Amino acid sequence: MSSFIEPHQSTETTTTNGLEIVSLSSLGFVTSDKANSEMLECARYGDPDDLVTLRSLISHPSIDVNHKDAGGSTALHKACANGKKEAAAIILAHPECEHTENGAGNTPLHWASSNGEVEIVKMLVER
Numbered sequence: 647m648s649s650f651i652e653p654h655q656s657t658e659t660t661t662t663n664g665l666e667i668v669s670l671s672s673l674g675f676v677t678s679d680k681a682n683s684e685m686l687e688c689a690r691y692g693d694p695d696d697l698v699t700l701r702s703l704i705s706h707p708s709i710d711v712n713h714k715d716a717g718g719s720t721a722l723h724k725a726c727a728n729g730k731k732e733a734a735a736i737i738l739a740h741p742e743c744e745h746t747e748n749g750a751g752n753t754p755l756h757w758a759s760s761n762g763e764v765e766i767v768k769m770l771v772e773r
Contacts, residue, residue, distance in 0.1 A: 681706070682713040689721035689737060692730030700736050711740045718749030726766050727757035734758075734766050738773050745770070 685703045688696035703709050725733035758766040
């Protein structure tokens with residue numbers, strides 16, 4: 647699903663506080679809004695390529711790990727609702743990740759438990 651970056655594609659990077667940061671424009675994103683939308687989709691689908699993209703996007707300083715779609719759902723909501731354990735783990739590892747309600751009042755924990763995603767429920771509760 648991800649249209650993020652091909653392995654052979656070159657990228658523009660800078661180093662900040664010892665971390666190499668890839669520019670969003672060199673990854674094909676003109677705005678951080680487009681990158682935030684891609685983060686939501688990667689969390690939703692959680693394919694191997696999407697997980698690579700998700701890791702890269704979520705570590706970028708311009709990306710809001712708690713970005714919400716039109717319905718108020720975050721990447722964590724999408725990963726939990728779709729049983730994407732690896733995506734949920736990547737998101738939960740981010741220090742600014744929040745457990746928030748979406749527009750309907752549902753939390754990521756609600757979605758994971760409603761869909762029988764026991765391992766994701768454990769990750770959410772243990773965090």
